[in-house]
Amino acid sequence: MKNRKGFLMIVLVLGFAGYIGYNYLYKEHRNISEETSSLEISASYLLERFKKNDAASLLNKTITVTGTVSEIEKNTITLSNSVNCNFETDLKNISLSTPVIIKGRCIGYDDLFEVVKMDQCSIIK
Incomplete structure (x- = not known):
């Protein structure tokens, strides 16, 4: 049970970090x-x-x-x-x-x- 919660927490943190990184790298071009x-x-x-x-x-x-x-x-x-x-x-x-x-x-x-x-x-x- 503890392993499952730890694994879920790691997946959520990595998903959030991936989302932030994607938005940072591919933000809209300044006009x-x-x-x-x-x-x-x-x-x-x-x-x-x-x-x-x-x-x-x-x-x-x-x-x-x-x-x-x-x-x-x-x-x-x-x-x-x-x-x-x-x-x-x-x-x-x-x-x-x-x-x-x-x-x-x-x-x-x-x-x-x-x-x-x-x-x-x-x-x-």
């Missing part, structure tokens, strides 16, 4: 373009905050960044020489020195190139 932005900030001020180690709270958050387009690659825009914004699709109809507002997920700071990195970006204006 950054549909999320509301937690902060609106200029590109130069964002870089300044990372240089002062004052931006840890922004990591993995949806933020809106304003700045001037200083470089354009296939699917990346650099704002004010300080923020790299990666897009899911190739960029068209964007030109250099254009002021833009971009929403995306802040993923960190690159010490070597001294730029803030963002991904899953979308152009607001």
Whole structure:
């Protein structure tokens, strides 16, 4: 009788752990373009905050960044020489020195190139 209760308890615990693990691994993908932005900030001020180690709270958050387009690659825009914004699709109809507002997920700071990195970006204006 004790063995049966112990076995049942182990099965329940393993089943619960499996359920939690499955939900953790296969949770729904974040859609950054549909999320509301937690902060609106200029590109130069964002870089300044990372240089002062004052931006840890922004990591993995949806933020809106304003700045001037200083470089354009296939699917990346650099704002004010300080923020790299990666897009899911190739960029068209964007030109250099254009002021833009971009929403995306802040993923960190690159010490070597001294730029803030963002991904899953979308152009607001």
